[in-house]
Amino acid sequence: MSVNVSMAAIPAAVTDFIRGSHKLLIDGKWIAPASGKTFFTHNPADGRKLADIAAADAQDVDLAVAAARRAFEDGPWSKMTPATRAKLIWRLADALEAKAEEFAFIETLDNGKPLNDAKVVDLPHSIEVLRYFAGWCTKLNGESISLSNPGTWHAYTMREPVGVVGSITPWNAPLMMAVSKIAPALAAGCTVVLKPAEQTPLTALKLGQLILDVGFPDGVVNILTGFGETAGAAITAHPGIDKVTFTGSTDVGRIIIKAAANDFKRVTLELGGKTPVIVFPDADIDRAIEGAARSIFSNAGQICNAGSRLYAHRDVFDRLVEGVSRRAGEFRVGPGLEASTQMGPVVSQEQLDRISGFIASGKSQGAEVRAGGGRIGTEGYFVEPTVLTGTRPDMDVMQHEIFGPVLCAMSYEEADLDRIAREANSTSYGLGAVLWTRDLSTAHKMARKLKAGTVRVNGGGLDPALPFGGFKQSGWGRELGREGVEAYTELKSVAMAL
Numbered sequence: 001m002s003v004n005v006s007m008a009a010i011p012a013a014v015t016d017f018i019r020g021s022h023k024l025l026i027d028g029k030w031i032a033p034a035s036g037k038t039f040f041t042h043n044p045a046d047g048r049k050l051a052d053i054a055a056a057d058a059q060d061v062d063l064a065v066a067a068a069r070r071a072f073e074d075g076p077w078s079k080m081t082p083a084t085r086a087k088l089i090w091r092l093a094d095a096l097e098a099k100a101e102e103f104a105f106i107e108t109l110d111n112g113k114p115l116n117d118a119k120v121v122d123l124p125h126s127i128e129v130l131r132y133f134a135g136w137c138t139k140l141n142g143e144s145i146s147l148s149n150p151g152t153w154h155a156y157t158m159r160e161p162v163g164v165v166g167s168i169t170p171w172n173a174p175l176m177m178a179v180s181k182i183a184p185a186l187a188a189g190c191t192v193v194l195k196p197a198e199q200t201p202l203t204a205l206k207l208g209q210l211i212l213d214v215g216f217p218d219g220v221v222n223i224l225t226g227f228g229e230t231a232g233a234a235i236t237a238h239p240g241i242d243k244v245t246f247t248g249s250t251d252v253g254r255i256i257i258k259a260a261a262n263d264f265k266r267v268t269l270e271l272g273g274k275t276p277v278i279v280f281p282d283a284d285i286d287r288a289i290e291g292a293a294r295s296i297f298s299n300a301g302q303i304c305n306a307g308s309r310l311y312a313h314r315d316v317f318d319r320l321v322e323g324v325s326r327r328a329g330e331f332r333v334g335p336g337l338e339a340s341t342q343m344g345p346v347v348s349q350e351q352l353d354r355i356s357g358f359i360a361s362g363k364s365q366g367a368e369v370r371a372g373g374g375r376i377g378t379e380g381y382f383v384e385p386t387v388l389t390g391t392r393p394d395m396d397v398m399q400h401e402i403f404g405p406v407l408c409a410m411s412y413e414e415a416d417l418d419r420i421a422r423e424a425n426s427t428s429y430g431l432g433a434v435l436w437t438r439d440l441s442t443a444h445k446m447a448r449k450l451k452a453g454t455v456r457v458n459g460g461g462l463d464p465a466l467p468f469g470g471f472k473q474s475g476w477g478r479e480l481g482r483e484g485v486e487a488y489t490e491l492k493s494v495a496m497a498l
């Protein structure tokens with residue numbers, strides 16, 4: 001970590017917001033939790049207390065679900081035309097854009113990520129997701145269906161909103177996650193009860209204020225801060241919720257499926273990943289090195305599709321490992337508010353301990369540390385960008401999502417695509433896969449063989465139009481794109497004898 005820090009000055013509006021009293025957004029009003037309980041969040045850069053937050057409980061969930069139900073069934077929202085809904089969502093995007101600087105600061109203070117990342121990734125993506133889904137409001141069409149007795153029957157389908165949606169989000173990209181759940185739900189005509197992660201609730205609360213400011217009717221979006229075991233569990237079990245959409249750990253995903261099974265709630269799950277980065281000998285190796293380093297060290301590795309397993313052909317393996325290890329050493333780790341920071345702290349003491357535990361287990365099972373491997377300093381939750389070699393498929397570091405800046409690198413012998421795909425597919429996850437090759441045939445063949453929701457070739461980012469989700473234990477369903485909004489609808493068939 002650098003010693004001479006030149007920290008960005010926090011705008012007064014941000015300090016005022018963070019220090020203010022934070023309540024729950026229910027039925028268009030900010031109200032104190034029924035229990036009167038609060039908890040506090042930390043600034044991951046120094047471990048100090050950041051903000052006092054209201055702790056919602058089952059009673060608050062009841063109120064929020066009732067408000068969302070009223071808004072869905074009887075309120076102005078239920079009668080609003082799709083074009084008017086689109087205008088409101090677009091207005092929310094404009095309001096977010098106008099306050100992007102404040103949101104970026106709040107995200108950095110709450111989550112730890114570099115301010116520049118918040119400004120160039122989290123905010124623009126959140127704004128674009130809102131605008132993208134605003135466009136879908138007016139385009140959710142059914143089809144007319146050709147039946148086997150033409151002329152005697154007429155039939156068509158239509159899409160209706162699924163109803164009241166419970167959304168539960170994680171802490172790694174708090175605003176992006178909240179928006180990625182709220183925007184398609186609103187576009188489809190649903191109402192929402194959102195529970196952000198306990199570690200990072202602030203940008204969701206600030207978004208709640210913008211939702212009121214731009215004129216969404218009461219009860220359309222309700223925001224309940226609190227814990228998963230209480231507020232989250234009450235949402236997933238609530239009979240008034242029609243659909244649950246969740247991003248987070250595979251373990252909690254499993255709990256949610258069970259809770260939702262009671263009344264067959266619709267469920268969309270975006271869970272963990274263990275994305276392989278496969279480098280073929282013909283690849284542009286310098287670009288592959290940079291891409292592999294960014295894929296695992298961006299956001300301190302706290303990205304569900306972080307490229308956490310590197311597979312490189314033996315001819316290029318040493319060059320890749322040396323290159324990525326050199327980049328690991330160059331990555332400037334520090335507080336998110338410091339201008340030169342490229343990697344911030346991880347989100348919490350719990351994550352720091354979890355990542356340190358994985359590195360220790362890798363070492364004890366025989367992995368070699370080629371870069372990093374330790375904590376930085378004693379204040380805040382800083383981990384060194386880490387590269388491990390000598391990792392075998394059966395090791396814990398290879399099977400589990402570490403959710404930290406830890407890369408496991410392995411080589412493969414010959415270019416047998418089936419064998420490479422088998423290794424790449426050998427975890428319980430299936431969220432992403434990355435290929436580095438200049439050979440079109442290799443790229444297309446591998447894209448078919450990989451069991452992953454998204455295959456990226458030679459880079460490529462996140463786009464609101466591109467469906468995102470996982471095979472296997474990485475989830476159910478897709479977010480973003482057409483599939484992302486259709487996931488908030490029920491399809492109705494109408495058949496008519498002529």
Ligand code: NAP
Pocket residue numbers: 168169170171172195196197198199226227228229231232233236247248249250252253255256270271272273303304354401402403
């Ligand atoms: P988590 O527990 O799955 O948290 C995600 C969200 O689920 C939070 O809002 C959480 O509330 C809530 N939740 C927890 N238990 C719940 C329950 N029983 N019912 C309903 N909601 C519940 O994740 P975590 O513990 O913060 O992180 C642990 C690991 O999960 C990470 O190391 C990483 O591997 C993985 N993870 C993956 C992603 C991803 O994008 N795929 C994101 C975050 C974490 P609380 O605020 O109380 O936890």
Ligand code: MG
Pocket residue numbers: 228
């Ligand atoms: Mg948790």
